[in-house]
Amino acid sequence: MALPRSEEKRIALLESAAAIMAAQGLGASTASIARGAGVAEGTLFRYFATKDVLYNALYTHLKLDLAAALRQHMAVHDSLDGQVRALWDAYIDWGVSNLSFFKTLNQLVVSDKVTAETRSTVASQLSDIKCIAQACSDNNGLTALPGGFADAVFMALAETTIQFVVRDPANGQAYKSAGFRVFWSGSVR
Amino acid sequence: MALPRSEEKRIALLESAAAIMAAQGLGASTASIARGAGVAEGTLFRYFATKDVLYNALYTHLKLDLAAALRQHMAVHDSLDGQVRALWDAYIDWGVSNLSFFKTLNQLVVSDKVTAETRSTVASQLSDIKCIAQACSDNNGLTALPGGFADAVFMALAETTIQFVVRDPANGQAYKSAGFRVFWSGSVR
DNA sequence: AGTCCTGTTGTGAGTACTCACTCATTTGTT
DNA sequence: AACAAATGAGTGAGTACTCACAACAGGACT
Numbered sequence: 001m002a003l004p005r006s007e008e009k010r011i012a013l014l015e016s017a018a019a020i021m022a023a024q025g026l027g028a029s030t031a032s033i034a035r036g037a038g039v040a041e042g043t044l045f046r047y048f049a050t051k052d053v054l055y056n057a058l059y060t061h062l063k064l065d066l067a068a069a070l071r072q073h074m075a076v077h078d079s080l081d082g083q084v085r086a087l088w089d090a091y092i093d094w095g096v097s098n099l100s101f102f103k104t105l106n107q108l109v110v111s112d113k114v115t116a117e118t119r120s121t122v123a124s125q126l127s128d129i130k131c132i133a134q135a136c137s138d139n140n141g142l143t144a145l146p147g148g149f150a151d152a153v154f155m156a157l158a159e160t161t162i163q164f165v166v167r168d169p170a171n172g173q174a175y176k177s178a179g180f181r182v183f184w185s186g187s188v189r
Numbered sequence: 190m191a192l193p194r195s196e197e198k199r200i201a202l203l204e205s206a207a208a209i210m211a212a213q214g215l216g217a218s219t220a221s222i223a224r225g226a227g228v229a230e231g232t233l234f235r236y237f238a239t240k241d242v243l244y245n246a247l248y249t250h251l252k253l254d255l256a257a258a259l260r261q262h263m264a265v266h267d268s269l270d271g272q273v274r275a276l277w278d279a280y281i282d283w284g285v286s287n288l289s290f291f292k293t294l295n296q297l298v299v300s301d302k303v304t305a306e307t308r309s310t311v312a313s314q315l316s317d318i319k320c321i322a323q324a325c326s327d328n329n330g331l332t333a334l335p336g337g338f339a340d341a342v343f344m345a346l347a348e349t350t351i352q353f354v355v356r357d358p359a360n361g362q363a364y365k366s367a368g369f370r371v372f373w374s375g376s377v378r
Numbered sequence: 379a380g381t382c383c384t385g386t387t388g389t390g391a392g393t394a395c396t397c398a399c400t401c402a403t404t405t406g407t408t
Numbered sequence: 409a410a411c412a413a414a415t416g417a418g419t420g421a422g423t424a425c426t427c428a429c430a431a432c433a434g435g436a437c438t
Contacts, residue, residue: 027216145367146353146357146360146363146364146367148353149349149353149364149367152349152352152353153346153349153368153371155349156345156346156348156349157342157345157346159345160338160341160342160344160345163341164335164337164338164341168335171335174335175335175338178334178335178338179342181375182342182371182372182375182376183371183375184375185374185375186370186371186372186373186374186375187371
């Protein structure tokens, strides 16, 4: 299995997959994904041996893209509140301005097409962000919600908030701070 | 098109669909649904003319089942806090003990297979519950989150909470009250 | 009782279609 | 010329849905 020639085509296929799956669900056909990337269907299978391989590569691609966006806005704040708020804002902004990425990533997260191996490989590349969301917070007054629950609540609230910001952008700031307030006032002891 | 003979078979088909779709997604085949209900594939199409009709009937069935469960536990409390908490507990309990119903309903809610007509017909049968969750709360101190946001936050937190209770039942009560606290302390002014 | 008649319900092989995936061929580069 | 990359019609498996028929109920008439 030689390495694919063109990184461009690989990216084009991944972004086409994200866009089309956001609209049609994970069941979107390989034919339409290839067409969207401007290549033949057979070419898709040169880059991703099976559709499952594509799912896993897409999960990795989207997660790393999100992580890169978060890192850019992770200025060091004095207060934990400020730090978490910056993370929150960056997350919401990424979701709103990459809506099809966001939608597809959410579907992949709950899908059984993404293997545990892929998930843990990606997670290990995100340890710096986890640190803020979790290790740091434990030492600073966040409530003792059972393991992982605070993370999940953060994600669930962010997902809801993004939906509302997209649907009604005029009130975007209101949703953003309301969503954060729910998370924060409910999480702090 | 005469009415189907046996209400039993109709229910069996709906419950089979809910169970199989919870495991395999909405794309589960009509063949497997019929097999799960113990009838031939052709029989499914005597009860539901197309798969889309089945989706809509299933949405209605599950929503009404949930509503019935909520009504049973909607004792009148003196405080708004108590009333909403009772609603929260009933919702979580239903999700936990009808997990496949819950999972399938969540997929149907975001699916475009369920028509606006079905949604509004069902909603009109749930007005008494909406009253507590919304009309009542507006008059009693819930924060002025933009329209529908509080509802969505409630649902998102409940979904997350149910996942954790199912995954780790020993700490069920802890998740349940933690989830409610996030909702409540973030929602009250 | 037993046997035909009639209408509806239940059946599953059959149909047309879409899907993921293949491979002989063409295209492009060196 | 030599080689790999790209192509897209072709393949078999699986899909939603159909339809000619089997199964069975309950009268009505011997």
